[in-house]
Amino acid sequence: MGKSTFFNRIIGKREAIVDDSPGVTRDRHYAVTDWCGKAFVLVDTGGYLPHPRDVMDQAIREQVEIAIEEADVILFMVDRSTGITDIDQEIAEKLQRTEKPMLLVVNKVDNEAQESEAYDFYNLGLGEPVFVSAIQGRGVGDMLDRLATLLDTAGFAEEEDDAIKLAIIGKENVGKSSFVNTLIGKERVIVTPIPGTTRDPIDTPLKFQKRNYLLIDTAGLKRRTRIKENILFYSQLRAMRSIQRADVVLYFVDATAGLTRQDMRVITETMEAGKPAVIVANKWDLIEKDEHTYHRWETEFKERLGQYRFIPVLFTSVLQKKRLYKLMELATQVYEAYHKRIRTSDLNRVLLPIIRENSPPAV
Template sequence: MPLPIVAVIGRPNVGKSTLVNRLAGGRDAIVHDQPGVTRDRTYRNAFWGDRDFQVVDTGGLVFDDETEFLPFIREQALSALSEARAAVFVVDGQAGLTDGDREIANWLRQHPVPVVLAVNKCESPTEGLALAAEFWELGLGEPYPVSGIHGNGTGELLDLLVTHLPPPEEIETEPETKIAIVGRPNVGKSSLLNAFVGENRAIVSPISGTTRDPIDTLIQHGDNRYRLIDTAGIRKKKNVEYGPEFFGINRAFKAIRRSDVVLFVVDALDGVTEQDQKLAGRIEDEGRACIVVVNKWDAVEKDSHTIYEYEKDLKNRLYFVNWAPMIFVSAKTGKRVENILALVDTAIEQYRRRVSTAVINEVLEEALRWHTPPTNRQGRQGKIYYGTQVSSEPPTIALFVNDPKRFNDNYRRYIERHFRTELGFEGTPIRFLWRGKKARDVESPGSNRAIRV
C-alpha cells in the first residue's frame, strides 16, 4: 500500500499552504498574501509519531464564481479528496465563520472521508478556544485552534489526524526515479504531465504562469515507479516580478536539484530561445541526467528530412546538453509520450553507472595515442598518469596529471568526447576532475608504470 493521503481543503487565503508547510516540516508550498496563489494540488511527504503520509495542498474553494481558474481548482480539490484517507478543513479564526465555510462544510459531508476541522490564525492560546468555538456550528466535530505560522495546536491536530490513517505495517515504500519537467512558460509541461497520467492532473491554460507550485505525481510503469514533478515556466529574470511567479521559479530550480532526470521541454514552433540555452546550462551545472522533449511536433509542417535537420539545429544550439537524447512528441495527442520513459530508464542507468579503473585507463590510453596533450611555449607537455571514477550521479572521473593548466579547453573537450564515444554515458553529464600530481608519485593501479605520452 502506498503512503496514505491527507487533503487540505478550505477557502482562499485561510492559510492552507502555511499549515501544509508546518505539517510537512518545510517551506515548499508557496505562501503569499494574495488569494488564489495555489491552483493545482501539490503533494508533500510528512510524518507524525510512527505514521508516514502525504499532505495534499489544494487551491482555495469558491462555489459561486466561474471566473478564470476557479472551476479547475474545484476539480483539483475533488480529485485530492477522492484519493484521501482523511481531510483537514482549514478555516480562518480571525475572519470568523463565513457563508463560504458553510458551503464547503456541506460539500465535505457529501464525501465519506473523515474531516478534521482546523481553525487557523489562532496565534493566542488564550483567545484560540474562543475563536474556534464559533465553528461548532458547522457540525464537523471539534474545531481545533491552530497557528500555521507558529505551530500552536498542530500537535493536537496531528494526534487526531493519524487515528484515521492505516498502521505502518500496512504501508510499503518502493524506490522511485524523480523526474522534473522544466521549460519556458507555455511549452506544454502541464499537458505533458497530464498525458503521462491520463487525467487532468495539472491545470492547463494558455495564460502564462498557470503552474506555480511544483506538482508531484507518482506513476507506475512496468516494475518501475516514477515521481513526475511539473514546475512553473521559467522566464527571464528581468521579466519576473516579486510574488507568486518569483517563488514558483525558485521552486522550479529546487525541483531540478532534487530530481534524478530532467525532462527539458522545448516548443517545436518557437525553436530554441536564449532562455532555453540558459536553462540547458542550469541543468548541466546541477549535474542532472536530461532528456530534451520537443513538444508540439504535430503542429510543425514537415517532410522526411525535417526531423534530422531540426535535431541537428537543436543540438548545436543546446550545446550545454548536446549529450542528452532528443524525442519529438505531441502532449496534445499523446504521440510518442510513452516512449519518454524508456529514454529515462536508459539515462538513469548511465547516470548511476560505475566503470572500473582498468577500463577507464584503457580508454584513456587510446585517447592519448590518437591525440597527445598540448605543449606550451616553453616546450612543456601535459602528461596524464591515470584516471579513476570517484563517484556517480553524475559519473565523475578524476584524471591525475602533471599540471592541470597545461590542458586547454579544446583538449578537455576531446577527452570527454572520446569517453562518450567509447563508453556511452548517453543522457548524463560527465564530470572530469583534473588533479595535478608529480609523475614520480603516481602510478596506474594494477600496473607497474604510469601512463606516459
C-alpha cells in the first residue's frame, strides 16, 4: 500500500465513520485501519462533535479509553482551526499515561501562517506534533516518515508467513467456533449454545489441500439491543481488528435469521477496509427444503446485500459437515482473485464467474 493511499484511507474513512442509523445517538469518532498488518485505531475529535469545546460525555470517554487500549499505534489527530479543545486536552491526558507509540497530527494546517498557530499544540505535552493539510496533502510525506520511524522503533514487521489468513466473523452463536473445530477435527476452541462463548480471537493453523491457512476465530458480535453502547463499540472494534489482519473474511450468519442491519454494517466496514469476503449462512440443516430452496434463499441474501451482491454466499451446515470444504475452496478462490491486484471496482467482474461456478447445488 502506498503512503498516500494509507493516508487517504485514514482521511477517507473519516467521512465514513459517521453512523447515522436510527438508535445510534451519536457519531463514532474512530476509525480502524492497518499498516503492515498492524491495526491502528484513529481517534478523531475534529469535525464531528457538534460543540467541539464541550466536555466529552461518559460514553465517548469510555470509547476513547477502549480505543487507546486496543491500538498498537495511536495517531491522535487534532484540528488546528478549533485550537486546543477541552476534549483534546482530556484525551492528551489519557495519552500521556500510555506507553504506546503515538503521533500527534495537527490537521488543517494549510500554510505557513497557520503553522505558527499550530505550534500551540505542543502544549498538549505529547511531543512534537506533525502538521498536515489533509485536503492539500501538505505535510503528509513528513507525517508518513515520522510514522515509519515510529513503526521501526516499535519493532513492527509485516506478519511474514505464507498462510492465508481467514477471519471468522459474525454474531454470537452462529457456529464460528464449531466451524474451526470441525475443520481441524478436534476441540480446539470451546463451543456452547451460550452466546458469547468465545472471548478473545484464537488463531488456529490449518493445512488444507497442501496450502497453509490461519483460522482466526473471533468473539461473536454482540446484539445491539441487548447491551450497552460501549460494549457494542468494543465488540465491533475487536472484530475490525481481526478483519484488518485477515486476507479473507468469512462472515457467518445464522441462515434462519438472515442478514440483519448489524451484519450489513460489519459487511460494509469489511468492504470499506478493502477486504474480500464470503458470506457463510450456517445452520442450513434447520431449514426445511425442497429443490428450489437453495436458489430462493440465495436470491434473498443477494437482494439484501444490495451493492455488495458480488460477495459470494454459501449455505453450510457445520453440524452436518455440509459444504465446509466448498467454503474453504471458495475462500481460496476469492483470495487468489483478490491477489491478482484488482481494484475494488473490478471485484464484481472477477467474482461473478466464481459465483456462477458455485451455482446452487440441489439441497
